[in-house]
Amino acid sequence: MSDDPRLGDWLRDSALADDTRVAILGFPSDEGVRRNGGxxxxxxxPAAIREALVKMTPDARDPAPFVCLLEHAADLGDVAATGDVEADQAxxxxxxxxxLAAGVVPVILGGGHETAFGHFLGYVAAGQRVRALxxxxxxxxxxxxxGKAHSGSPFRQMLDHPSGLCAGYTVAGLHPWRVDAAHAAVPDRVVWADDLDAARAEAEVAALDGPALASxxxxxxxxxxxxxxxxxxxLPVGVWLAAAEACGRSPHVRSVDVVELxxxxDPDGRTAVLAALTVWHVLRGLAERFSADAG
Incomplete structure (x- = not known):
């Protein structure tokens, strides 16, 4: 290993191993965005997130737990997306x-927000009840x-799924000018963007009392x-990244997706860097979680 290691030194295309703790999975779909008028x-x-992520370093302030996590991480590549949203989500x-059944934490790189319903279907496949955050x-x-799914429908689909495995829905960061009042009434918990700071974001994650997927x-x-x-x-970037790290750290958050890049x-790549940094903070939180478990 060089004296300037990057995440790409660990995160290469690889198969799942018995000791894998976290797995990255891409979902290169935007047909749901087209259906929703985006x-x-x-x-x-997913390709742009990976390109930015592999250039980042482990946390220079405390690299050992981060490196330990990376040694138990795999990048499984992309799920094939055909443009048939429902089949791709399945x-x-x-x-x-x-x-999930193997006890591995999936980190899913979208793709449009139709990614989230496919993400939820993983819990259906595993027979696990989960709250959406x-x-x-x-x-x-x-x-x-x-009758067709799209990037604006995933959380209604979770709540309406006949399995009944969606335990509830929290949305944090909502803009009052970007959502109809009837839609804002659907989640059982809403945190408006104006009410969020880093401490509140961390508190929302800390309040989880059962399995959750974070989107x-x-x-x-x-x-x-x-x-x-x-x-x-x-949201300010600092608030967003605090939420990402808190989700990685929480033992209740079983999976994460990052979507809509x-x-x-994004001509100068700044949003791709933000997406990759979101994943980086999730990984840093996971490193802290697993380090605490090992201790």
């Missing part, structure tokens, strides 16, 4: 379900369009131009 390009998100669910400017509880939609962040549905007045509208 701008296309999120299908290129395929993602099968892959996530296998990881969505960091987002939108509630994403729109009805299906002509990070980059359009919630103020400094994120390269997304499918850009806005203004979003659109490299076609």
């Amino acid at each position: 701008r296309l390009g999120a299908a290129q998100g 395929r993602l669910g099968e892959a996530v379900g296998e990881l 969505n960091w987002d400017a939108h509630a994403d509880v729109r009805p299906l369009r002509d 990070f939609d980059l359009d919630a962040v103020d400094a994120a131009p390269g997304v499918s549905a850009p806005g203004v007045g979003g 659109n490299p076609l509208h």
